[in-house]
Amino acid sequence: MAIRLRDFSAVQRRLIQRSQALVERRLAKPPCPIPRDMADALRAILAAERPIVDVVYGGSGDGHGTPLARSAGYRITLYQRAFGMDPKRENRLAPLVFHELIHVARGWEFDAEAFENAWFTPAEGARPPTRDDWDLFREQHYQGWWVCVNKRTRRVTDYADRFIVAFPAKGARSRKSDDAIRSER
Numbered sequence: 071m072a073i074r075l076r077d078f079s080a081v082q083r084r085l086i087q088r089s090q091a092l093v094e095r096r097l098a099k100p101p102c103p104i105p106r107d108m109a110d111a112l113r114a115i116l117a118a119e120r121p122i123v124d125v126v127y128g129g130s131g132d133g134h135g136t137p138l139a140r141s142a143g144y145r146i147t148l149y150q151r152a153f154g155m156d157p158k159r160e161n162r163l164a165p166l167v168f169h170e171l172i173h174v175a176r177g178w179e180f181d182a183e184a185f186e187n188a189w190f191t192p193a194e195g196a197r198p199p200t201r202d203d204w205d206l207f208r209e210q211h212y213q214g215w216w217v218c219v220n221k222r223t224r225r226v227t228d229y230a231d232r233f234i235v236a237f238p239a240k241g242a243r244s245r246k247s248d249d250a251i252r253s254e255r
């Protein structure tokens with residue numbers, strides 16, 4: 071497997087590995103249609119020898135406004151906030167890890183948000199797009215690499231017009247109201 075964990079504690083490593091295993095299980099039986107090249111890219115990241123993806127511990131970051139995670143190229147940084155203090159929150163890491171893996175697989179913000187919310191429930195830790203995310207979607211013409219949205223119905227479909235997910239009403243959640251602060255690539 072080509073995910074390399076760096077600088078995490080034993081507990082954190084276990085949580086990440088559990089999240090990774092959960093993502094692998096969903097990938098084996100995807101909850102919604104998934105474009106083949108996206109599935110191939112995710113499988114390669116998770117199971118093939120290449121590419122090697124470094125997942126790095128970013129500590130507490132620089133305080134206020136530090137995201138939960140960020141990614142650039144073949145590197146994902148997970149910050150302390152991603153792990154939380156509440157043991158019930160631990161499996162919330164899976165949607166976050168999945169989201170960043172989609173970026174590594176070349177997905178845009180829109181792809182990452184769509185598949186995160188299609189594969190994981192809010193109870194599992196998926197976070198619907200924030201108002202800031204919607205601003206970004208607008209800038210990106212409501213398109214991702216693999217998906218697009220009908221901005222009126224908020225139904226997301228892939229390039230073969232298959233239904234992926236329907237987002238809740240825009241801005242139902244403000245960015246400051248919870249721990250969804252996240253950086254974009």
Ligand SMILES: [Zn+2]
Pocket residue numbers: 169173178179182252253254255
């Ligand atoms: Zn993202």
